[in-house]
Amino acid sequence: MVTRGILLLVLAALVTLAAQDVSTSPALAQAAPARPPTGPKNFLGRSHPGKITRLSDDGIVVNLRDGGTQVVQFGEIWRIRKAFASDEPAGTTVIDYANNRLFVATPFDALIADLGRKVALTKLTAPNGDMIYMVASKVTDISNALPGLHNPASKAVIGTRDGTQQVLEAVDDAKKIISSAHVIQ
8 A cells, every 4th residue: 555655755766757857858859849950060171261163164173172073063052151160260261052061271252253254143242241152043942030030130031942041131132132143144
């Protein structure tokens, strides 16, 4: 026969277990729903930024300083920006393509001028005030930035198949900028 004291001890143990932080339980952490990737999976040139050697008919040819050559196809590029995060190599240009990120030791303005002759680029403003360039043909949607979810300064979110970019431009302005993009002749 179970005594009242044992029942109280079992009940107290259950209450203690229920009050624990769910993040400390591996079983509960694994039960969380899977989210789609929100950023690049592969980072090339983080330790040793690559150097662009030429533009081929298909893409940008990059010699990686830690060995090998990488060809970034024009059709896969969706964003180009200057490195700005603390964990990114200072003074490099970041090329986001497919679900990859490549750091190159190439001047930003020169790369934009060269790449603008191959693909239609749009110049937008990131929330930190830096200019970013997105390939117009890769844009899939433009929506309003949501308070509490996006940077407070952002007015619009530009979506692509491979990632998103928050911008300071309003949705209507971003749509005009993207629709007017053309290849530089």
